[in-house]
Amino acid sequence: RHHADPQRLMGLLAKRFGTPVPGLPHGLSHAFPDAETVADADLRAAGLPVKVAATVAGFAAAVVDGGIRLDGSVGLDVLVAALTCVTGIDAATAQRVAIRLGERDAYPLPDAAAAEGWRPWRALAATHLNVS
Numbered sequence: 001r002h003h004a005d006p007q008r009l010m011g012l013l014a015k016r017f018g019t020p021v022p023g024l025p026h027g028l029s030h031a032f033p034d035a036e037t038v039a040d041a042d043l044r045a046a047g048l049p050v051k052v053a054a055t056v057a058g059f060a061a062a063v064v065d066g067g068i069r070l071d072g073s074v075g076l077d078v079l080v081a082a083l084t085c086v087t088g089i090d091a092a093t094a095q096r097v098a099i100r101l102g103e104r105d106a107y108p109l110p111d112a113a114a115a116e117g118w119r120p121w122r123a124l125a126a127t128h129l130n131v132s
Contacts, residue, residue, distance in 0.1 A: 016046040035063040055088030
């Protein structure tokens with residue numbers, strides 16, 4: 001579904017609430033807004049669907065108040081637990097976020113037990129399997 005394409009939706013946020021930066025490569029035009037800006041923004045006005053807007057706003061608010069730490073200062077289990085406290089973020093999505101934050105053992109598939117032999121590099125396996 002084109003309407004829910006995450007890349008397109010994040011592009012809408014960047015253009016609406018981000019800072020213009022001339023000369024960026026690859027057709028980019030804006031820096032992404034910080035968590036405070038996103039938490040306070042009218043995300044529906046930017047074109048985000050209701051549920052997506054609520055999830056993004058909840059995520060941003062949790063980052064602002066320190067409930068979600070994106071700086072690597074907490075372990076994978078704590079990060080995933082914090083992420084799944086946000087309405088709309090399930091365990092698989094939380095694991096995908098963790099992969100993108102550099103958590104080498106994050107694994108977004110429901111049968112994580114099958115990947116026990118890949119510890120502590122399950123994120124590499126997930127990326128290779130194209131499930132991240």
